[in-house]
Amino acid sequence: MTNKTWRVGVAGLGTVGGGLLQFLADRPDFAPAGDSAVVTAVSARSKSRPRTIDISGLTWFDDPVALAGSPDIDLFVELVGGSDGPAKAAVETALKAGKPVVTANKALIAEHGAELAALAEAQGVPLLFEAAVMGGVPAVKMMREAMVGDDIDSVAGILNGTCNFILSEMEKTGRSFADVLREAQALGYAEADPTMDVGGFDAGHKITILAALAFGCAPNFAAAEIEGIEAVELLDIKL
Incomplete structure (x- = not known):
């Protein structure tokens, strides 16, 4: 050949x-x-x-x-x-x-x-x-091949690095969302317009794909319930 x-x-x-x-x-x-x-x-x-x-x-x-x-x-x-x-x-x-x-x-x-x-x-x-x-990871190959014979009950995970950084820093330092977001942007972890990340859309797209692979259905982003982290306050994290 x-x-x-x-x-x-x-x-x-x-x-x-x-x-x-x-x-x-x-x-x-x-x-x-x-x-x-x-x-x-x-x-x-x-x-x-x-x-x-x-x-x-x-x-x-x-x-x-x-x-x-x-x-x-x-x-x-x-x-x-x-x-x-x-x-x-x-x-x-x-x-x-x-x-x-x-x-x-x-x-x-x-x-x-x-x-x-x-x-x-x-x-x-x-x-x-x-x-x-x-x-x-790779996640897609793992779910399409290595886990094809498994019965999957649910899919969950940390899917957005920007949100993970912001929430982790808020918890560790006691600073506000807005303050940590500015730091994330300065470090290059967040875009100038961070809506796709902090608004939950990036993670929503990812979990839609993973769910489709896990449960053998067509991706349906329109059916996903999306909630961002913009309104998260320190009290929410402490609770």
């Missing part, structure tokens, strides 16, 4: 995308069965933005959807983010073109995972989303 060099297109060059490019540049032969993977094309919001990795030798696409449908890539990696818009359109385009898709987009999978999985199955290509939830 002839080994294959996978031509990879990456949409989204933030922290995760840049890290992926560096990893594949350092280890192009990491793919199984003797195959190799080489990033050949990329797309992001800004071509001129300073980056830690050189992209001058890669084909640039202003539109991630055009990248996803390009005949010059074999595999599409979606790291744009967001449940709809360009991210969803690009993934759909890649799947319809018969390309395997890898995504770290938890919102996309939690809100549209069922329809995208059906499209991937119809096209006979994989839709992989290990990095969407606790990629370092």
